[in-house]
Amino acid sequence: MVAIMIKMENIETDIVIIGAGAAGLMCASIIGEDKNVYVLEHNKTPGKKILISGGGRCNFTNIHSSFDDFVSSNPHFFKSALSSYSPHDFVELVEKYKIPYFEKKLGQLFCKNSAKDVLYALVSECEKAGVNFRYCEKDLKVSYYDGFFLIQNDHVLIKAPNLVIATGGLSIPSIGASDIGYRIAKQFGHKIIATRPALVPFKDDHFEGLSGISAIVEIKTGRYSIKEDILITHRGLSGPAVLKASLHWNSGDKVIINWLPELDLEKLIYANKKQNIVTLLSHHLPKRLAQHFGAKLGTALDTSKKDIESLIEQVTRFEFIPQGTEGLKKAEVTVGGVDTSKISSKTMESNLSPGLYFIGEVLDVTGQLGGHNFQWAWASGKAAGKALK
């Protein structure tokens, strides 16, 4: 029998960051050259989510980002970090690297060419600061002994007085999302706010056979309301309006859609009594959708008041409970995460375990669709990086 001996590598350093994603890279780049920083990542390469973000063009921030674009069960927590690092601060980095970018709409800034440009800028900043990267570091375990965090797997043991958890949320497990951040948080006494997928399409079969149709609608769920594009898919409903509504939707909640938010439908029908209702509707809605709503109706003159009222209700107050969402495989983010009540809002350091920091999506802070999640990753990464400098 041949015994295989794996030599354990021992490293001592100032700071370990687990996760080479948006927040981890920002944090590492800020800390600078005076400290010895190791970034540990279980993928072979950094920033996989950055690369797939914004359809490959990374919606890296939103110039109109405000506190209203974030949710957390501790609604004041994110204010300090976001106030200290504005969207313009990140634009400065983008401009420093001469990355071509444009405003798509509603303040959303995207790379003109590729998300690779943003990743390149962040990794270059880290390299300038002398950050050490270790990829393919799988199955990491953390313990604490005598003032040091011990981070190890079967071939390396790293000892550091400071540990930053930047392991993101649970969405898109196929590119490396894991629950390690929540496990470490629990190990050190932090609570986890229940997690769920968000910025995700709804599963629903009310509009079966109509996939491909898009329209500008108003969607309401609870107290949240948004007017934007919807897209009917073969599994349900998607598009920015639905993704945004999903941030405020919990399983079992009602959703109301107004398919004609800019129009008084009742007035339109009675002002054009002799016109076929489907023809009227199809001037304002995609034809297939108009037929779906009004298929059996004629003109207002030969249709009962009850049927017209029912049509108006269907078109302007379409009420349903989605069967669910398309889940973590399709979600852009995870709502919930490490409870922020025991985390410093200025430095992201744990109040329970000095030297332990949590940044980015692993925390119970979630941004709305449109560049706000990266803004949170940059701002929280910067806050911790500055404290660790």
Ligand SMILES: Cc1cc2nc3c(=O)[nH]c(=O)nc-3n(C[C@H](O)[C@H](O)[C@H](O)COP(=O)(O)OP(=O)(O)OC[C@H]3O[C@@H](n4cnc5c(N)ncnc54)[C@H](O)[C@@H]3O)c2cc1C
């Ligand atoms: C398809 C898609 C598109 C998106 N588009 C946008 C957009 O355009 N604009 C926007 O603002 N937001 C977007 N987001 C959300 C945004 O990508 C995230 O909110 C952001 O990346 C969170 O940053 P983070 O650093 O906290 O986590 P991440 O960027 O996810 O980084 C976490 C890192 O930790 C690593 N990791 C996880 N577990 C372990 C482990 N056990 N051991 C070692 N390493 C580990 C991961 O591999 C990853 O590299 C999008 C998300 C998705 C899924």
